[in-house]
Amino acid sequence: MALRITVIGTGYLGAVHAAGMAELGHDVIGVDVDERKVDTLNAGRAPFFEPGLEPLLAKHVGSGRLRFTTSFAEAGEFGDVHFLCVGTPQQPGSRGADLRYVDAAIDALAPHLQRPALIAGKSTVPVGTAERLAARLAAKAPAMEEVHLAWNPEFLREGFAVEDTLRPDRLVLGVTSRTDAAVLERVYAKVLQAGTPLVVTDMPTAELVKVAANSFLATKISFINAMAEVCEAAGADVVELSQALSYDERIGGKFLRAGLGFGGGCLPKDIRAFTTRAAELGAHEALNFLREVDEVNMRRRSRVVDLVRELLGGSVLGAKVAVLGAAFKPSTDDVRDSPALNVAATLHLAGSQVVVHDPEANANAAAKFPTLSYAATAAEAVAGADVVVLATEWEQFTSMDPVELGQQVEYRRIVDARNALDPQRWADAGWAYRGMGRPAPTATIPASVERLIAATPSGAVPQLPAVTATAYDRVAPAPTLA
Incomplete structure (x- = not known):
């Protein structure tokens, strides 16, 4: 049976959730203060890039099942279940979560709740927030004790958010009564019928699940990046190390690829807010390791800049650097706390001529860093470049032809900040390649070319075949900028 649902906040989480609820058969109103x-x-258009979202919006806006409004009064009168999906960014000048938008949403909705309703929080909040909001609701909602609060954390991955909404890997319901759990089970009836695991628990546990999951993932990413630092010191290869570790079923291979590190609107701010909240609860020692997780992650950005400097002979001043990628990950246009943009901005401040290209995030990046230059295509970005930095592993970047790209740049030098390329293939195409925690490869010279070199009189220049010349005209060290 369909329910009437409102979704408060229509950012990455809310817009996808609203469209997903309509797809599951409910009548939905999305609410936002941004007209x-x-x-x-x-x-029927998405205000951001998320694969699969726009067709879903168009379908259900067109059918009348989904609409959007700025009116909290309309939402309060309409909804049986109200999902709270507003942002909880990092506080300015603090590591803690900024809950002003959560509080404002409750304050705006509560006066219009004049009949029984369930508020289900999906925003990622510090543990204990739900208890505080329940008291706030009871004091402000006319229906008082007939308005209940539950917590239903989200586990969406940007780039896969539609799939994760319609076919989640688990549902967690933090409730104070079996009745509230039953309401949410009705909301997700089709999902549960498909076999999705369900965990019904108390609200503090539900609040902790999301931040605990993000902290674990961040720890795993920073672990392999710490191993990359050790590999660089020891001359080992972190990619092969990761592969060997991944065969241990207790460890697995997911999130075990060294590179530029994590960013975005979730992991960085969530682990910082978690450590802050743990300290407030008197459990600060339990999460001290997350501070090092954060520091390892941030060091990866500095390391990429160091590799660019190394390829340029010690100075980036005046060099043209092409940065491929601006989003914090592929399949999104989200540039919040983007490692790619951080690297680009750092190189720009150090005096480089930086040109950025991203298939989807150029506009968002330009709004955040207007002093950088942006190219409409990868070819435009790399034209005449002294160094190329692969900063976001979009498929169109990882599938680039090194020989073809080598004809567009000034010097064939590349920093693979995501360990997404085949080092030997690029070295054989004449590129000076640097990866994260990987030894620098050397070009493989075919036997036919070795014979030509051996047969060439001392002091003469061997006449290499034209088809292979591009692979070996950087056998000698590439020239550095003055």
């Missing part, structure tokens, strides 16, 4: 965003959504 332009509401107008865009009511036209």
